Amino acid sequence: MKRRVLVVDDEANVRKALSTTLGKVGYDIKEAASGDEALMQVESFRPEVVLLDLRMPVMDGMETLRRMKQLDGNHSRVVMMTAYGSASDVMEAMRLGAFDYIQKPFDLAAVKQVVANAVQHPENEEEPLPGHDSGDEGQERSGLIGLSPAMQNVYKLVGRVSMSKANVLIQGESGTGKELIARAIHANSPRASQPLIPVNCGAIPENLLESELFGYERGAFTGAVGRKQGMFELADGGTLFLDEVGELSPALQVKLLRVLQDRKLIRLGGVEPISIDVRVIAATNRNLQERIRQELFREDLYYRLNVVPIHMPPLRERKEDIPLLIRHFLAKYSREAGKEGLYLSQATMDLLLGYHWPGNVRQLENTIERAVILASGPSILPEHVRGHLQEVGTADQPAPVPGIRYEGRTMREILQEVEREAIARALRKERGNKLQTAKRLGISRRALLYKIEMYGLKISEEEQV
Template sequence: MQRILIVDDEANVRKALTTMLRKAGYDTREAANGEEALTMLADYKPQAVLLDLRMPGLDGMETLRRLREHGGEPLPSVIMMTAYGMASDVMEAMKLGAFDYVQKPFDLMEVKQVVAKAVAMQQTARERDEWQEVSQQGYRLGELVGLSPKMQEVYKLVGKVSMSKSTVLIEGESGTGKELIAKAIHSNSPRADHPLITVNCGAIPENLLESELFGYERGAFTGAITRKIGLFELADGGTIFLDEIGEMPLQLQVKLLRVLQERVITRLGGGEPIPVDVRVIAATNRSLPELIKRNQFREDLYYRLNVVPIRVPPLRERKEDIPLLIRHFLAKYQQELGKTVTHLSKQAVDLLLNHDWPGNVRQLEHVIERAVVLAGGAVILPEHIMPALYPDEPGDTAGSVDAADPYEGKTLREILQQVERDVIARTLRKTNGNKLRTAKILGMSRRALLYKIEAYNLQQNVQEGNNTD
């Protein structure tokens, strides 16, 4: 529970603030003057202090000055309270490091909002300090793993942008972890208790994407027998992550631009604008400026999305992170698969370090997962890795007498999924990434194929081809 210290010589003011803040879920203590407040700080360690400016004895300004000089770490966020509101006093308090000030007689709701911001800011500062300490050993933020300077820059941007409402555009190749970046921003933001809704703009058919995002009213079109709440409404108060934003149709880009500008949506078949408080994070593995040149993406929408750009480096640009990633994925699949694999041979590690990783971190994870499945003992050897790195080379597990059984330790369902994934990947390569032809050859709908491509992380097979339908 967050702790708030209330410092004021007027008992009725302390009582009113205490009642309001405790109802809001804070733990509070009271001090009648500056001396009493300073003696309480060490043991109570509040996240924020509401400090009256004018008090007998040690006034608020001197209390703030002593707090900054001798308060220790971490320092609480200080909110000054004043009935006078003199510009000189306010400026002096800000120079001494006060977070904000409220003027008496104050609106209790305004005080509540300022306290919430102060606590959040103080919490974020402490977390950033912890992140910096962790980075000396090997940085990790949620599922993001890395020690390289380029990833450190990404972490810094995540820390800076998390507390804001600004729209973020995450750029990077497939498999670099763009969705993990979005999750990290959301989970470290004031919106963390509200939904994070992910939308893959390339996986939902064009004629369905608008109704998915904005919903529809009953009777809006044939088959609309009930009202549907769209994803923007469901994400109200939280975050919506628009993955592969470059795949969004131009007509829908216009409507998204209106949402970003006016913060309202309109359901299909409806005429009433609906306000939404949603933070938008978008991601793309394509160059949006190039799409703009081809008239495939709106320039005004690009500038609305590109408020805070974050570029996630490909794995080939941060190979010093590969040993950390290997340990992370090895531990993950040891537990998930119930295997006793403990490490990789030096030759196996060298293979991983020297690979270019066109599929980035996602590809590395699949290679480690497969190697853990195939390894018969405690050590992963080169032969457990080579087939996954070079699947079209002679000596693949399907035709090698000496290779370990590729289905060892797998359930029937896992075997069928592996076969299905391999067949889809092989067919995509044969059709040069053409999704429509692949779906026809396999006797499935294009929508079902898109779902399988997403589920099995086969986007790189599509992008390697012409990707034309």
């Protein structure tokens, strides 16, 4: 029996190309030129997969998707198609129950693969989130900008995970926009009307962080003159965003784990457990799995937080988004400075596109803000940005180490070679004694064994201990 596919697009040539391609590989194809026609075809044809264009006159693809999901007995997997996809469009489509989201112009082979994935997917897997309308929130309003494949994948994950209650762990380098992702998840969730409480775990001293998170009773410690609710209680019904969660001390990790397990907390100085309904979104620029191996982060807490992982790509891996980001930041800061109409010279754009951006989007934003202030004419020239890039680039380079080659290598490669050499030297000094080597390096024996294996370090038989 042929699998049924409905192609919905107001452009006849797009419908024909898709119908011909999918028909040749054995699908039963029907076409619809509008949202209204698509809804009628869904009820009569009962397609298993719908390829649905986002931008159509009268009833657009998003409204058509909403109505399709409301039809009784409709289990079609909907794949959205558009040439104009923004972050909010992708997240809204996934939140409403779309199976996938592809951009025009698309590779027909990729379309065949998406359709094949959809027909093999279990029914009822993509259920829309009820009772929430995100409104017309564009990229600039959400703060998420980028059309690269890497960012499209992030938007899809945000749309899907916003429908659930699951904890989320956002990992990525500093400046990639992890907090923006946390805010987008909250804004697209059923908790959107409740508070989102951000906590920077790395910026609050450990002796204060416990009381900030869990609250305290009067007399709990010197200066506790009254009861205070902690961040968990303030976020009740909403979302708690734990930024830099990798910086938590071992003692606080234990207490956080208990709260996540029991959904209850006890204030400092208190005895009564308090029930809470809080979704936790955590973020870190640390490699938590490495910290687990070094016995600096609890493995059980990691799995509690990492129910849905989201990786934020560094800017150097999505350079096609740099012009969009520049346009956004340039409009923002030129408006604030009363210099509207500023533009980048081609030489400046080439310079920014060729830079490696160790500070990611945050560094790019800072660079554009500074350039707007320095510009005295209608255009931003290379001299308005070059000095800042050199300053940051110099600060990011490690101090020279004898025997280490720097030219043409990434920071990660340089640091790994430095680490490998430090471990090799320590092993030689301790004549292969792993326990003493670990103590010398200030890491656990388990972490040392992992590093020895990772770097392929060899120890002579007479030196092994």
